[in-house]
Amino acid sequence: MNSRAISAALATALLLAVTACGNSEEPAAAVEEAGKSEPAETASSSPTPKPSEQSTFALGDKADIVDEPNDVSFDATVIAYTQPETGPQPPTEELGGDTWATAEIKVCNVKGQTFSVSQHPWSLAYEDGTRIEVSGLSGGDLPKPEFPINDVSVKPGDCVRGKIPYPVPGDSRPERIVYAPESLDEPLEWTIPAK
Structure with a gap:
């Protein structure tokens, strides 16, 4: 199953869970998240989570995000970007690239409810x-x-x-x-240096 299908399935499951259970104590990971590393919005009229006033960061900078509707504060950091990544065999033609690159990511649950993260x-x-x-x-x-590719729970005080x-x-x-979980109104971005 490809990542878009997994994302769609996760989003549908989340919508059904929120509808059936009312408010969830544990925010689910959303799509783009098709494993998005952030908590998904719940069916509520509360404001959506807001990152600190900026939305563009340098590599190594931490974005602080408060998700009041889901009672969680977390941060996200892009630590490094590497291209080409040495070691793995080159990607196959159907993947659309001829070399591997990696982004090293860190997401921490500062306080509040447990939530899920993924790639x-x-x-x-x-x-x-x-x-x-x-x-x-x-x-x-x-x-x-x-x-993690699939959703992994992050308890308060933990990081992935x-x-x-x-x-x-x-x-x-x-x-x-670009980090664009469904729970954010505006994606967060980390600028990659020219080399």
Whole structure:
């Protein structure tokens, strides 16, 4: 099953769970999240989570996010971007790239309810508007430690850190790493240096 199908299935399951159970004590991961690393919105008229006033960061900068409707405060950081990533065999033609790149990500639950994270809300953005999403692959010779592909719970005080692999064209470099969970009104972006 591809990552878009998994994302759609997760979003549908989340909607059904929220509708059937009212308010959930544990925010589910949403799509783009098709494993998005952030808590999903609940059916409520409360305001959506807000990151600290900025939405663009440098690599290594931490974005602080308060999700009042789901009673959670968390932070997200893009620690590093590596292209080409050495070690793994080149991606196959059907993945659309000829080399691997990785974004090293860290998400921490500062306080509040447990929530889920995954690779799916993270993508690469190029100057020409191209977006490269996660491949949905794990294991084998992909760089370690891997950021979870499927939803992983993050309790208050815990963090999840790892690398997300992307099949990319070796002759171009993305401008930004984009984090766009459904729970945020506006995506957060980390600028990738030219080299």
